[in-house]
Amino acid sequence: MNDTVTLEVFRYRPEEAEEPTFERFRVPARRQWMILDALNHVKDDLDGSLSFRWACRMGVCGSCGMTVNGKPVLTCATYLSDAASSRDPVRIEPLHGFPVVRDLIGDIRDFIAKLKRVKAWIVRDDEKPLSEGAYLQTPAELARYKQYSMCINCMLCYAACPIYPLEPEFIGPAAIALAQRYNLDSRDAGAEQRMDVLSRDDGIWSCTFVGECSVVCPKNVDPAGAIQRYKLQATADWFKSLLMPWRGR
Amino acid sequence: MKRSNEPFFWSLFSAGGTISALALPAIVGTLWIAPAFGWLEPLDGDDLLALLEPPLARLGVFALVALSLFHWAHRFRFTLYDGLQLKHLFGMIATLCYGGATALTLMAGYLLWSL
Amino acid sequence: MSKSYRLYHPKWYRRRMPIFWWLRAWSYTRFITRELTSLAVGYGAVLLLVSIWAVTRSEETYEHFSDLVLSTPALVLHLLVLAALLLHTLTWLNLAPRAMALYVGGRRVPDALVLAAHYLAWAAVSVGVVWLLTRGTA
Numbered sequence: 348m349n350d351t352v353t354l355e356v357f358r359y360r361p362e363e364a365e366e367p368t369f370e371r372f373r374v375p376a377r378r379q380w381m382i383l384d385a386l387n388h389v390k391d392d393l394d395g396s397l398s399f400r401w402a403c404r405m406g407v408c409g410s411c412g413m414t415v416n417g418k419p420v421l422t423c424a425t426y427l428s429d430a431a432s433s434r435d436p437v438r439i440e441p442l443h444g445f446p447v448v449r450d451l452i453g454d455i456r457d458f459i460a461k462l463k464r465v466k467a468w469i470v471r472d473d474e475k476p477l478s479e480g481a482y483l484q485t486p487a488e489l490a491r492y493k494q495y496s497m498c499i500n501c502m503l504c505y506a507a508c509p510i511y512p513l514e515p516e517f518i519g520p521a522a523i524a525l526a527q528r529y530n531l532d533s534r535d536a537g538a539e540q541r542m543d544v545l546s547r548d549d550g551i552w553s554c555t556f557v558g559e560c561s562v563v564c565p566k567n568v569d570p571a572g573a574i575q576r577y578k579l580q581a582t583a584d585w586f587k588s589l590l591m592p593w594r595g596r
Numbered sequence: 597m598k599r600s601n602e603p604f605f606w607s608l609f610s611a612g613g614t615i616s617a618l619a620l621p622a623i624v625g626t627l628w629i630a631p632a633f634g635w636l637e638p639l640d641g642d643d644l645l646a647l648l649e650p651p652l653a654r655l656g657v658f659a660l661v662a663l664s665l666f667h668w669a670h671r672f673r674f675t676l677y678d679g680l681q682l683k684h685l686f687g688m689i690a691t692l693c694y695g696g697a698t699a700l701t702l703m704a705g706y707l708l709w710s711l
Numbered sequence: 712m713s714k715s716y717r718l719y720h721p722k723w724y725r726r727r728m729p730i731f732w733w734l735r736a737w738s739y740t741r742f743i744t745r746e747l748t749s750l751a752v753g754y755g756a757v758l759l760l761v762s763i764w765a766v767t768r769s770e771e772t773y774e775h776f777s778d779l780v781l782s783t784p785a786l787v788l789h790l791l792v793l794a795a796l797l798l799h800t801l802t803w804l805n806l807a808p809r810a811m812a813l814y815v816g817g818r819r820v821p822d823a824l825v826l827a828a829h830y831l832a833w834a835a836v837s838v839g840v841v842w843l844l845t846r847g848t849a
Contacts, residue, residue, distance in 0.1 A: 361722035417736065446723040454723060487817050509739055512728040513678055543599060552602040555674050556806065557742045575810035578606060585603035616752045617800040622837035624755055624793050626844045627762075632786040636845060641766045641773040647843065648763070657763070661756045668753030675746045681730055704760050707767055 352376045352427055353436035354385060356397065359447050367447070370394075371436060374427075382422035382430060382439065383411055386451075399451035406565060409501030413451055414440040419506035419563050442506040458502055461518050464544050465526040470537025488533040495528035495573055497566040504560035504570050516549040520560035520570035523551060527573040546581040554578075605670050605694075612667025615660055645711070654708040662701040669693035745802050751795035804829045 351373045359367035372393050374385045383401055390397045399422075401411040406424040413422050416434045419442055430437045445453030475482065504520035505511050511519055526545055530538045545551050554574050561571040631638035639647075648654055673693045677683040729735070733743040758780070765776035779785060807829050808822035 359724050361724070367724055443726065446725045448723055490819075509728075509732055509742075510678060512726075513681060514683070546599045546603070548600050548602060550600070552600050552606070555678060555746070557739070558806075559738055559742075562738070569809070572809040575806075576812050578603075579810060581599075582603040582607050582610075585599070585601075586607070612752070613799075613803050616755065616796075617803040618833050618836040619840055620752060620755045621793060621796045621800055622840035623759070623844070624789060624796060626841050628758070628780055628789045629786065629793060632781045632783075632789070638777055638781060639844065640777075641770055644762065644766045644773075657759070661760055664752050664756035668749045668756070671746055671749035672753070675743070675749070679733060679743055679746070681728070700757065700760060704763070707760070707763050711763075711767060 350376050352385065352431045354389065355436040355438045356386075356389070356451070357438075357440040357447075358397075358450055360396070360449065369438075376428065376431070378428060380427040382413075382415055382420075382425045382427055382437070385427050385437075386422065386439070397451075398449045407499055409499035412442050412501045412503050412506065414438075414443055414506060419443065419503040421501060421503070421565050424565060442502060444505050444508070444511045445502070455502060457515065458500070458505060458519065458521070461522040462500070462525065465518065465522045466537055466541055466544070467522070467525040467529060469529060469532065469535050470540060471534070472536050482534045484533055491533075492528045492531035495524045495531070495568055498525055498528070498568045498570075499566055501565065503563045503565065507559040507563040509557055509559070510553055510555065514549070514553050517553040518545065518550045520554075520574065521568075523554075523577060524568050524570035524573040527577055530577075542581060542584060545577060546585070551577055551581060605666075608663060608666040609670035612663035612665070613671075616664040616667055619660055620664065648708070648711055654711065658704055658708050661704045662697075665697040665700050666694075669697035745798065748795045748799035748802075751792045752799060754792055755796065800833065804833060 352375075354372045354374060355369050356372060357367055358370045372389045374380075374388050374393075377384070380388075381404075383404060386397065386399055387401075390399075399411070399413070401423060402408040403410070404423045406421055409421075411422045412419060414420075415422065415425055415430050416438050422439075427437070439451065441447050441451045441453045445455060445457070448454050498521055500521060502521065508517075508520055510517050523545060526541045529535045530541055551574050554571075556571060556575060558571045561569045564570065626636065627639060630636040648657065670693070673689055676689050677686070682689060733739040762773075762776060762780070765773040804826070808825040811825055813820040813825065
């Protein structure tokens with residue numbers, strides 16, 4: 348039957364069962380539907396208890412990340428027909444690497460905590476008062492970090508990274524890319540503080556450049572590239588502090 | 597908050613990876629594959645000793661061997677940690693990998709020095 | 712909620728990472744294969760070391776070593792080693808531009824240029840190595 352598509356959805360309802368199950372739903376095979384539309388159809392018409400996150404439905408908020416047919420994707424940006432043509436029934440699971448709270452919802456507070464640790468904001472020694480006007484930045488200065496500012500915190504990179512589930516302490520691709528976004532920002536003065544957080548065994552040194560994070564990133568942030576570039580920086584810094592210890596931190 | 601000393605090992609890994617990537621294929625091909633096919637005369641003992649006579653050559657070979665070994669040590673350590681989930685054996689693995697690399701490097705240094 | 716509460720929260724489902732996670736997706740298998748090329752790098756270094764050891768021992772030891780190294784089973788092994796080394800070289804050089812963000816006069820050096828420079832270096836070193844190793848015997 349090709350006017351419907353079967354979804355095989357991960358269900359986890361801790362109040363009912365200890366172990367998760369997969370439940371099948373048959374949804375209309377609408378040409379213009381994304382996976383998210385199919386899930387909303389399930390929730391509206393088939394089973395209102397299905398729980399999942401979504402918001403903007405246009406690929407900018409980063410809420411709807413899930414594992415579809417084994418790959419981490421934004422469900423609002425993945426066509427139902429594409430998923431069905433690669434595997435039928437379409438398997439939908441929560442993002443890998445995160446503990447599952449319920450159904451398709453993962454606990455992402457680890458990531459939020461890491462964003463805070465990495466100080467993903469402009470750090471300055473002195474704040475200019477509003478009366479003195481805005482911080483000015485040339486297009487060239489913007490170009491240095493712009494790619495990393497595209498991150499929408501969707502965590503697909505954490506789901507794709509094989510190291511993250513093996514080492515939950517690993518600070519992770521997005522956190523490092525965002526740290527770099529601020530390190531490379533001409534208005535920022537927090538690079539030293541961030542290096543204390545990043546140049547640790549649970550920071551960049553857990554990364555082995557698998558590269559899958561950059562492959563799945565929907566915004567072409569290239570966190571893998573950010574991490575490798577930071578490794579070079581951290582190494583240069585390590586040698587400098589070894590050979591020239593008088594350089595103040 | 598203490599920063600890791602991993603950069604030291606990573607720089608050995610990087611240097612070793614680069615030097616082995618650039619030089620080893622040609623060395624393996626020229627020394628051990630082409631002669632086995634009969635495309636080249638195999639290098640005999642005197643030729644090898646003559647090649648290793650200049651101190652610069654000995655230094656170059658030492659750098660190649662040492663850095664390649666430490667490249668292997670670092671990379672294999674992480675492969676065991678992640679590939680076979682043996683991170684809890686980190687003491688034994690580190691000793692095996694870096695200890696092995698150090699021992700062989702010292703042997704290389706001794707051999708090349710005493711030529 | 713404290714971290715320890717979350718860590719041991721009994722109701723949240725945690726999926727274990729299987730030992731052979733790297734067999735479950737082709738991208739992960741490619742990654743592990745790439746990492747295992749380090750064994751070929753180590754082998755190449757060790758064989759070089761052994762050949763130097765053999766030549767310092769005695770004429771007979773080196774000849775015996777040479778016979779072993781040029782035998783057919785060794786050749787088969789070395790063809791595999793060469794394949795692994797080439798994989799190492801290609802993956803290493805191709806990833807190099809991602810790790811380097813070089814700025815010259817405020818403009819970013821294009822990746823293609825960095826890549827080309829690396830391949831040129833590989834060609835130059837290879838030619839140099841072949842020349843060095845064959846000039847006595849050719």
